[in-house]
Amino acid sequence: MMKKVAMVAAAAAMVLPLGLGAIAPAMGTTTAFAATKTAAKKTTYNLKSATTLKKTAYHVKTGKPTLFSGAFAADRAKVTFAKKGTLKTGTTYYATKKVVVTTKATKKAKAKTMTCVYVKTANGKVKGWVAFGDLAAGKATKKAVVKKATKKATTKKAVKADKATGKTYTLLKAKTLKKTAYHYKAAAPAFYTGKFAADQSKVTLTKKGVLPASKTFYATKEITVKQNKKNVKYLYVTNNKTKGFVQANKLTAGAFKAAD
Structure with a gap:
């Protein structure tokens, strides 16, 4: 008991x-x-x-x-x-x-x-x-977690990502030009697509790439935008499949010549 x-x-x-x-x-x-x-x-x-x-x-x-x-x-x-x-x-x-x-x-x-x-x-x-x-x-010992190495972005991917980033500017002026030849002498300048707002004076420029070397480009339009508190001019140029807006100060008037 x-x-x-x-x-x-x-x-x-x-x-x-x-x-x-x-x-x-x-x-x-x-x-x-x-x-x-x-x-x-x-x-x-x-x-x-x-x-x-x-x-x-x-x-x-x-x-x-x-x-x-x-x-x-x-x-x-x-x-x-x-x-x-x-x-x-x-x-x-x-x-x-x-x-x-x-x-x-x-x-x-x-x-x-x-x-x-x-x-x-x-x-x-x-x-x-x-x-x-x-x-x-005893206490449990956790296994070390091995993280898989992530591949670094290649230059090609970085350029592609950069292309996709557009910037919007206030459009100050836009006009049509008589077809005029241009080329560049220094580093290849970037060219952009331009998307114009329908209800306000705005334009979004998105990078497409850089102009090919040793070519003549023909300007047919000119726009002026407010960029970093400055008035900046862009020319719309074409050369076969290459077409887009380029900063005017990156180009030199006249057709490309090998002597350049």
């Missing part, structure tokens, strides 16, 4: 400090636990002992051990476990309580003893009972 009262008191005191005790796995712990956790969603066991532990770190090496909730009977030495989830590798769990329970003997199997510990994560979001044999001592 006194032994039964002691077990009931231990079950009722699982939420109170009970003194420190060493964790020692019982024989057949994992096998017995695996057999019972698949048998039913809720299983009641005889409570053999209950101990509060010094907070100790554990982790899962392999697999996904089942995590259980535990309901302790108030008037007898019994505990009922119900599956609530699983634990995973790569996470540290802290054990604070231990119970030793026995399974009920059947015609086909003898009663077996198993040890379970109450664990929870550092943030307390995951907590419950797990078979002690499914845990390994």
